Amino acid sequence: MRTIFSEEHEQFREQVRRFCEKEVVPHIRQWERDGVTPKSFWRMAGGNGILCTTIPEQYGGPGGDFLHACVVTEELARIGLSTGIPVHSDMVSPYLLHYGSEELKQRFLPRLCRGEIIGSIGMTEPGTGSDLKNIKTTAVRDGDEWVINGQKTWITNGINCGVVLLACKTDPAAGARGVSLIAVEADAPGFTKSARPLEKIGLHAQDTAELFFDNVRVPASNLLGEQNKGFIYLMEQLPQERLVIALRSAMVLETQLEASVRYTGERKVFGNSILSFQNSKFKLAEAKAYCGMLRVYIDDLVRQHVQQRISVEQAACAKLVATELMGKYLDELLQLHGGYGYSAEYGIGRAWVDARVARIAGGASEVLKDIISRQWHGLL
Ligand SMILES: Cc1cc2nc3c(=O)[nH]c(=O)nc-3n(C[C@H](O)[C@H](O)[C@H](O)COP(=O)(O)OP(=O)(O)OC[C@H]3O[C@@H](n4cnc5c(N)ncnc54)[C@H](O)[C@@H]3O)c2cc1C
Numbered sequence: 001m002r003t004i005f006s007e008e009h010e011q012f013r014e015q016v017r018r019f020c021e022k023e024v025v026p027h028i029r030q031w032e033r034d035g036v037t038p039k040s041f042w043r044m045a046g047g048n049g050i051l052c053t054t055i056p057e058q059y060g061g062p063g064g065d066f067l068h069a070c071v072v073t074e075e076l077a078r079i080g081l082s083t084g085i086p087v088h089s090d091m092v093s094p095y096l097l098h099y100g101s102e103e104l105k106q107r108f109l110p111r112l113c114r115g116e117i118i119g120s121i122g123m124t125e126p127g128t129g130s131d132l133k134n135i136k137t138t139a140v141r142d143g144d145e146w147v148i149n150g151q152k153t154w155i156t157n158g159i160n161c162g163v164v165l166l167a168c169k170t171d172p173a174a175g176a177r178g179v180s181l182i183a184v185e186a187d188a189p190g191f192t193k194s195a196r197p198l199e200k201i202g203l204h205a206q207d208t209a210e211l212f213f214d215n216v217r218v219p220a221s222n223l224l225g226e227q228n229k230g231f232i233y234l235m236e237q238l239p240q241e242r243l244v245i246a247l248r249s250a251m252v253l254e255t256q257l258e259a260s261v262r263y264t265g266e267r268k269v270f271g272n273s274i275l276s277f278q279n280s281k282f283k284l285a286e287a288k289a290y291c292g293m294l295r296v297y298i299d300d301l302v303r304q305h306v307q308q309r310i311s312v313e314q315a316a317c318a319k320l321v322a323t324e325l326m327g328k329y330l331d332e333l334l335q336l337h338g339g340y341g342y343s344a345e346y347g348i349g350r351a352w353v354d355a356r357v358a359r360i361a362g363g364a365s366e367v368l369k370d371i372i373s374r375q376w377h378g379l380l
Contacts, residue, residue, distance in 0.1 A: 002295070002299055003299070004067065004070075004299050004302055004303050004306075005067055005070075005071070006067075009067050009068065009071055012064070012068055012071050013071045013074075013075060015048070015049075016050055016071055016072055016075040017075050017078075019045070019048050019050060020075055020076070020078075020079045020081070021079075023041070023044055023045075023048075024041070024079060024081055025079055027041070028079070028080070028081055028205060031204075031205035032082075032204035032205045032350075033204070034205075035196070035197040035199075035204060035205075035207060036159055036160060036197055036205070036206075036207035037081075037083045037084075037160075037205050037206070037207070039115075039118070039160060041083075041115075042088075042115035042118055042160070043114065043115040043116065044115070045085070045115050046113060046114040046115025046116070047114070047115070049062040050072055050085075051085065051088060051089050051093075051112065051113055051114075051115050052088070052089045052093040052109070052112055052113040053068040053069045053071075053072055053089060054066060054068065054069050054089075054090075054093075054094065054097075055093050055097060055109055055112075055113055056097075059097070059105050059106070059109035059110060059113070060109055060110030060111075060113040060114065061093070061109065061113045062113070065306065066240070066302070066305065066306055067302070067306065069089065069090055069244070070244070070247055070302060072085065072089065073086060073090070073244055073247055073248050073251070074247065074248070074251040076248075077247075077248045077249075077251035077252045077255065078251055078255050080252075080255075080347050080350055080351055080354070081205060082202070082203040082204065082205045082206040082354050083205060083206055084118070084120070084156040084157035084160075084206050084207065086241075086244055086245075086248070087119065087120060087121055087156045087157055088112065088118055088119045088120075088157060090240070090241065090244050091119075091121050091237065091241060092112065092119030092120065092121055092163070092165055093109060093112050093113070093119065094237060094240075095121070095165055095181065095224060095233065095237065096108055096109055096112075096165075096183070096224070097109065098233070098236075098237075099181065099224040099225035099233050100183070100224050100225075101221060103221060104183060104221070104222070104224070108163055108183065111162070112163075116162075117161075117162025117163055118157050118160045118161050118162055119157065119161060119162070119163055119164070119165070120155050120156060120157040120158055120161035120163070120164040120165070120211075121155075121156075121164065121165050121167075122137075122152040122155050122164045122165065122166045122167060122184075122211055123135070123152070123167045123234070124152060124153055124154045124155070125137060125150065125151060125152055125153060126151060126153050129154070130363075130364055130367050132167065132176075132179070132231070132234070133175045133176035133179065133231060135150075135167055135168070135169060135179065136150055136169070137149065137150025137151065137152065137166065137167070137168050137169065137213065138150060138168060138169045138170075138172060139166075139168035139169070139170050139180060139182055140170075141170075141220065142217075143220075144219060144220050145217045145218060145219060145220060146168075146182055146217070146218050146219075146220060146222065146223070147215055147216070147217055148166065148168060148182065148184065148190075148213045148215075148216040148217075148218065149213055149214065149215060149216075150168070150213050151210065151211070151212050151213070152164075152166070152210065152211040152213075153198075153210045153211075154198070154208055154210075154361075155208065155209050155210070155211050156206060156207070156208055157206075157207060158193055158194070158197070158207060158208060158209025158210065158211055159193055159194070159196075159197050159207040159209045160207055161186055161193075162185065162186050163183055163184065163185050163186065164183075164184050164186070164211060165181050165182070165183055165184075165224065166181065166182050166183075166184050166213075167179055167180075167181060167230055167234065168180055168181075168182055168230075170227050170228055170230075171228055174228065176231040177228055177231070178228055179228065179230040179231040179234075180223060180224075180227050180228055180229070180230040181223070181224040181225070181230040181233055181234075182218060182222050182223055182224065183218070183222045183224065184213070184216060184218050184222065185218070188216050188217070188218055189216070189217070190213060190214040190215050190216040190217070191211070191212070191213055191214075191216045192211075192212045192214070193209050193210070193211055193212070194209045194210040194211075197209055198210065200357075201353055201356070202350070202353035202354040202355075202356060202357065203354050203357060235312070238312065238315065238362075238363070239305075239309060239310050239311065239312055239314065239315035240305065240309070240315070241362060242315040242316065242318060242319040242362055242363060242368075243298075243301055243302065243305055243310060243315050243318055243319070245319050245322070245323065245358055245362050246298050246301070246315075246318040246319045246321070246322035246323070247298055247302065247322075248358075249294075249319075249322035249323050249325070249326040249355070249358055250291070250294045250295055250298050250322055250326075252326055252330070252351055252354075252355060253287070253291055253294070253325065253326045253329055253330065254291050254295070255347075255351075256330055256333050256347060256348050256351050257284065257287050257288060257291055257329070257333065259347055259348065260284065260287075260333040260336055260337070260348065261275070261284055263336070263337060263340075263348075264280050264284070264336050267338075269338075274336060274338075280336055283332050283333075283335075283336060284333075284336075286329075287329040287332065287333065290325055290329065291329075294321065294322055294325055297318070297321070298318060298322060301314060301315075301318050312371060313371060313372055313374075313375065316363065316368040316369075316371040316372050317368075317372060319358075319362065319363060319368055320365055320368040320369065320372070323355070323358040323359045323365065324359065324365060326355050326358065327355055327356065327358075327359055330348065330351055330352045330355050331352060333348055333352075334348050334349060334352045337349075
């Protein structure tokens with residue numbers, strides 16, 4: 001029994017689940033073949049109140065809370081859809097809401113909520129990912145405009161995006177204190193995208209692209225918040241983003257565990273079900289025990305986060321534990337499926353390969369361990 005969601009959240013869950021079963025599940029395999037989720041899906045998701053759930057009604061959003069966002073995350077995880085909705089709804093729109101001027105909010109949020117435009121966040125570059133303060137993309141002020149030059153890679157929703165929130169150096173000599181966030185619209189002259197989504201080993205329905213900026217001019221008012229405060233804004237939002245990844249990981253693992261119990265109970269080997277072997281029962285029992293522990297832990301952090309935002313360290317612990325456990329146990333569940341586990345037709349194989357990136361993006365496990373260990377720096 002989970003206690004963090006109210007009856008109203010559970011009703012919303014039913015609504016999201018119905019939407020997923022009807023409008024998403026029948027198309028996932030095609031979207032995976034296409035390497036992108038079509039824009040028509042985004043508009044439909046917006047029309048059904050599934051995008052940008054935490055954005056207030058005055059900006060065209062459903063006016064929900066963080067738990068509504070959690071519901072969407074979990075239901076998408078349950079069906080194994082790998083869209084960039086978390087980036088669009090849980091990163092781009094909150095950045096605009098928290099740091100954007102009233103004009104930027106009015107300009108972008110209603111269209112993001114309706115799914116008319118899709119949002120991306122551009123931090124990573126070919127030369128730097130984990131070490132964000134070393135980005136090379138620059139934004140130089142020229143009168144009433146910013147002039148942007150540089151390149152970004154691995155950008156989720158990159159092909160489809162109508163607006164990207166770009167991490168740029170506005171004071172290249174100042175390291176982390178010289179980073180700003182600037183909104184760049186896709187039709188800005190000089191802004192181009194890679195011709196096709198990057199070819200990835202998983203997350204095939206999620207478009208991931210390279211973005212290029214060649215003397216791109218945007219109004220000075222496209223700056224989010226204050227100049228050179230971008231790194232601080234990114235750090236402020238990271239705990240929630242990492243908690244969402246942890247939540248998704250817990251749901252993926254739970255879903256695949258249930259499916260694996262069913263599969264091993266049905267499939268006969270040497271005249272008996274796979275589940276009848278002691279090894280299978282022990283593997284499944286162990287996964288169930290750890291899933292239960294993970295669920296209680298993550299739900300408690302979600303509850304704390306709703307009351308008072310969790311710390312950077314708490315979020316690092318949550319993402320580390322959830323993504324590492326997911327990786328370990330999905331691998332063991334796949335093993336119990338034999339050759340069918342390696343088939344793209346079965347959810348476990350796709351979940352296994354999709355899960356791998358969770359230990360890299362949003363803070364690699366090693367970076368998270370470094371964050372957690374910082375509290376002991378005084379003892380060194
Ligand atoms: C599918 C996908 C989607 C993505 N979407 C986006 C997006 O929308 N926007 C965006 O900006 N980026 C995105 N990224 C990029 C992602 O955030 C980076 O890949 C991630 O930050 C790691 O950076 P990197 O790939 O440059 O690896 P590197 O920084 O080169 O790190 C490589 C490895 O070095 C080790 N390492 C790094 N730092 C340390 C340390 N301090 N201590 C010990 N070991 C360390 C770790 O093992 C790490 O995995 C995405 C990536 C993928 C794969």
